[in-house]
Amino acid sequence: xxxxxxxxxxxxxxxxxxxxxxxxxxxxxxxxxxxxxxxxxxxxxxxxxxxxxxxxxxxxxxxxxxxxxxxxxxxxxxxxxxxxxxxxxxxxxxxxxxxxxxxxxxxxxxxxxxxxxxxxxxxxxxxxxxxxxxxxxxxxxxxxxxxxxxxxxxxxxxxxxxxxxxxxxxxxxxxxxxxxxxxxxxxxxxxx
Numbered sequence: 749x750x751x752x753x754x755x756x757x758x759x760x761x762x763x764x765x766x767x768x769x770x771x772x773x774x775x776x777x778x779x780x781x782x783x784x785x786x787x788x789x790x791x792x793x794x795x796x797x798x799x800x801x802x803x804x805x806x807x808x809x810x811x812x813x814x815x816x817x818x819x820x821x822x823x824x825x826x827x828x829x830x831x832x833x834x835x836x837x838x839x840x841x842x843x844x845x846x847x848x849x850x851x852x853x854x855x856x857x858x859x860x861x862x863x864x865x866x867x868x869x870x871x872x873x874x875x876x877x878x879x880x881x882x883x884x885x886x887x888x889x890x891x892x893x894x895x896x897x898x899x900x901x902x903x904x905x906x907x908x909x910x911x912x913x914x915x916x917x918x919x920x921x922x923x924x925x926x927x928x929x930x931x932x933x934x935x936x937x938x939x940x
Contacts, residue, residue, distance in 0.1 A: 752896070755865040756842050759803075761893050762872035763835050766796065769879045769887070770831040775824035780882045783938040784875075789882045793827050794818045796875045800834035802854075803868040807841030807861065811853040855915075856904065867904045873897045874936050877929045894928035901935050910937070 752758055770793070778790040787795065797819035802812045822830045841847070842865070852864035873893050880887050907919045917937030922930050930940050 751860075751863045751866045751900075752869075753862075754845070754848065755862060755869050756848075758869045758893065758896055759838070759842075759865055759872060761890060762869055762876060763800070763838070765876045765890050765893065766872060766879070767828075767831060767835065769876055769883060770828045772883050773827050773879075777883055778824060782882045783878045783933060783940070785939075787878075789879070791818075792875065792878055792882070793831075794820070794822065796872070796879070797822070797827075797830050797834050799868065799871055799875070800831070800838050803865060804834065804838040804841040806852045806854060806864055807838065807847045809850070812855055812864075813853070817855075866900050870897045870901045870904060870932075870936075874901070874932055877933055878938070889929055891928055894932050897932055898928060898935070901932055905936060907935070 773789070773793065778788070778793075780789045782789055782792045784792055784795075795818055798815075798817045801819065802815055802817060805815045806812050819830055819834070842861075848860065848862040848865070850861045851858060852861040854864045854867060856867065857864075874897070876889060877894070880889060905916050910916050910918055920934040920937060920939050922934035922940055926934070926940070933940050
């Protein structure tokens with residue numbers, strides 16, 4: 749699959765989903781484990797907010813690795829607000845469609861803004877599933893979004909190249925007939 753013509757649309761859908769999930773986070777859940785084996789919920793929320801800030805920074809013309817991939821100093825009850833600030837920054841940074849055609853430097857490559865943002869669509873969509881498993885397993889997620897991300901994930905995180913600049917574990921098997929989120933999670937190395 750080619751990069752979507754305007755991945756901002758998919759990314760906003762992923763952010764809509766994340767916003768709903770962030771709104772149900774309570775301080776008591778912050779130490780719950782997630783499918784990302786290295787992250788409890790607090791660490792995953794921090795990484796997710798940091799990722800939104802990173803792609804916003806890229807839209808502003810910066811190199812992703814110049815800003816941390818983590819959000820720092822977020823109070824236990826402030827995650828939804830922190831997410832909304834990051835989302836507003838992203839929306840402003842990518843408002844001009846010219847950002848889609850500028851060269852973007854992200855941790856895994858130097859490519860068009862359009863392609864870089866498509867990679868972040870995969871990240872935001874995958875982390876929405878990860879967060880949902882910790883805060884509300886079984887909550888309905890946007891299946892069309894996961895279907896759109898599967899070919900993108902295969903492109904940006906090839907199964908044969910894992911580790912280093914492709915920070916995912918080996919592709920994991922998934923049950924026959926698994927939904928798109930389970931297939932995406934397995935492709936990105938989550939044990940499902």
